[in-house]
Amino acid sequence: MSGGELLLQQLINAVSVGSLYALMAIGLAMVFGILRLINFAHGDLIMVGSYVALLLMMAGLPFLMAAAAGTAASTIAGLVLERVAYRPLRGAHEIAMLLTSFSVTIFLENLAIILFRPTSRPFAAPALLRGVIEMGQLRVASLDLIAIAIAAVLLLGLTLFVKRTTIGIAMRAASQDLLAARLMGINVNAVIATAFAIGSLLAGVVGLLWSARVGKIDPLMGFNPVLKAFVASVIGGLGSLPGAVIGAYVLGGLEILLQGLLPSALTPYRDAFVFAILIALLLFRPNGILGSTEREKI
Amino acid sequence: MLKLESVDVAYGHVQALTGVSIEVRDGELVTLLGANGAGKSSALMTVSGIVRPKAGALSYDGVDLSKTSPFDIVKLGVIHCPEGRRIFGGLTVQENLRMGAMRRADAPAVRRDMEWVYSLFPVLGQRRRQAGSTLSGGEQQMLAISRALMAEPRLLMLDEPSLGLAPLVVKAIFQVIRELHRRGVTILLVEQNVRQALAVADRGYVLVTGKIALEGTGADLRAHPELEQAYLSTAKAHP
Numbered sequence: 001m002s003g004g005e006l007l008l009q010q011l012i013n014a015v016s017v018g019s020l021y022a023l024m025a026i027g028l029a030m031v032f033g034i035l036r037l038i039n040f041a042h043g044d045l046i047m048v049g050s051y052v053a054l055l056l057m058m059a060g061l062p063f064l065m066a067a068a069a070g071t072a073a074s075t076i077a078g079l080v081l082e083r084v085a086y087r088p089l090r091g092a093h094e095i096a097m098l099l100t101s102f103s104v105t106i107f108l109e110n111l112a113i114i115l116f117r118p119t120s121r122p123f124a125a126p127a128l129l130r131g132v133i134e135m136g137q138l139r140v141a142s143l144d145l146i147a148i149a150i151a152a153v154l155l156l157g158l159t160l161f162v163k164r165t166t167i168g169i170a171m172r173a174a175s176q177d178l179l180a181a182r183l184m185g186i187n188v189n190a191v192i193a194t195a196f197a198i199g200s201l202l203a204g205v206v207g208l209l210w211s212a213r214v215g216k217i218d219p220l221m222g223f224n225p226v227l228k229a230f231v232a233s234v235i236g237g238l239g240s241l242p243g244a245v246i247g248a249y250v251l252g253g254l255e256i257l258l259q260g261l262l263p264s265a266l267t268p269y270r271d272a273f274v275f276a277i278l279i280a281l282l283l284f285r286p287n288g289i290l291g292s293t294e295r296e297k298i
Numbered sequence: 299m300l301k302l303e304s305v306d307v308a309y310g311h312v313q314a315l316t317g318v319s320i321e322v323r324d325g326e327l328v329t330l331l332g333a334n335g336a337g338k339s340s341a342l343m344t345v346s347g348i349v350r351p352k353a354g355a356l357s358y359d360g361v362d363l364s365k366t367s368p369f370d371i372v373k374l375g376v377i378h379c380p381e382g383r384r385i386f387g388g389l390t391v392q393e394n395l396r397m398g399a400m401r402r403a404d405a406p407a408v409r410r411d412m413e414w415v416y417s418l419f420p421v422l423g424q425r426r427r428q429a430g431s432t433l434s435g436g437e438q439q440m441l442a443i444s445r446a447l448m449a450e451p452r453l454l455m456l457d458e459p460s461l462g463l464a465p466l467v468v469k470a471i472f473q474v475i476r477e478l479h480r481r482g483v484t485i486l487l488v489e490q491n492v493r494q495a496l497a498v499a500d501r502g503y504v505l506v507t508g509k510i511a512l513e514g515t516g517a518d519l520r521a522h523p524e525l526e527q528a529y530l531s532t533a534k535a536h537p
Contacts, residue, residue, distance in 0.1 A: 180384040185372030
């Protein structure tokens with residue numbers, strides 16, 4: 001394989017992984033922007049959607065229908081989570097909200113262990129997602145291209161949503177100044193519910209792509225994605241949507257880059273190197289790449 | 299008509315307002331004066347439903363505001379332009395105005411009002427696609443007032459619109475306040491700029507450490523010999 005082809009191959013890899021992180025990170029960033037809540041239970045929405053999709057496939061439903069139902073299940077789970085666990089804490093201290101998100105995670109994961117048993121189950125993606133496209137020496141998994149395409153469509157749609165629609169602009173307004181938003185008659189509960197719905201829907205999509213990639217699912221599968229998404233949004237600047245996306249692609253790129261550059265004895269410690277680089281980055285830009293450093297005008 | 303009767307407000311153990319009674323009749327421009335920390339902003343926050351009174355009655359056109367959500371209070375036409383401007387810095391001027399018109403469905407009327415506020419403050423029209431954070435302090439205040447106007451206020455509450463602004467900008471802002479009053483908008487104006495506020499107000503109240511210490515017509519209060527020294531200087535907040 002030539003150098004150029006290898007580079008292209010790794011680039012596709014990086015963008016594909018970054019796309020999954022980006023779709024996850026947006027959900028975290030949207031909620032954090034408005035509520036200052038780091039919703040660690042976001043990862044479990046991935047798990048919920050994947051299990052619902054898998055069980056429906058096992059019941060004989062075609063993949064696309066099962067996937068749609070799984071995504072819907074993630075979205076509904078996210079909305080229920082907001083209503084039952086977080087809304088009663090409106091105005092509470094950030095630490096209380098953070099602890100609640102941990103509790104929700106523990107609850108959901110243990111519920112899943114009881115309902116679906118703790119061991120992993122194979123997640124058989126349809127042939128379309130398992131294909132490999134060969135172009136000369138280049139071998140690209142069709143799943144990578146599909147993930148990139150889906151992420152591109154969703155990110156574009158989301159951009160139009162927050163830039164053009166009234167509720168999207170209201171969401172940005174609420175994340176900048178919640179009190180002013182309330183004084184202008186913005187229905188803050190509706191805005192927050194919308195943020196949860198969109199984030200959870202994206203998590204549902206990520207869940208399916210992630211499961212297809214890994215090939216199996218288990219009750220604790222949400223932990224790694226939510227951790228990566230959290231790191232991505234910290235790199236980008238917590239609460240910033242463009243920041244979350246940029247951070248996600250930086251993280252994906254770093255991972256693939258180190259995977260390729262590290263001597264094979266060290267690749268198991270790849271994440272340690274990735275995080276070391278990120279710590280260095282945060283030393284220079286503590287608020288992340290797009291985090292605001294400007295003070296309020298007097 | 300807005301009516302506060304013997305309203306008490308406290309934050310935990312800190313008493314902010316004690317037995318405050320204020321009335322703003324339709325079409326009036328009433329000013330609420332007082333030194334820093336006298337409770338002026340608390341009074342406005344209570345009217346907008348952000349802070350709830352511990353005691354007393356609070357109503358607008360007969361609706362009990364103490365039991366109405368901030369969202370529904372905006373629907374009644376009671377619009378609060380908060381202290382410190384609090385515009386949405388990451389939104390453009392136009393998006394800020396759109397947020398002011400959040401609960402209005404009549405798009406042509408909203409567009410007309412947008413052109414109207416651009417005529418009140420032409421500089422905003424020139425910067426309609428600029429992010430709010432790029433505006434100067436005076437322009438941000440103009441935007442904050444305009445955003446409130448986009449909500450079609452029946453009662454407009456302005457909290458210290460002249461705070462920290464250059465004299466020329468203060469003059470422009472007060473010109474617009476006068477113009478709004480002339481057009482029949484009911485206004486409750488919180489100010490530390492006593493002279494300017496009393497020059498435009500029909501009536502005024504003076505708050506001292508959470509209590510109404512004086513009230514009267516704008517002319518009466520202007521004529522009061524020790525108004526500023528006795529009631530408004532921060533150094534002598536306690537009479």
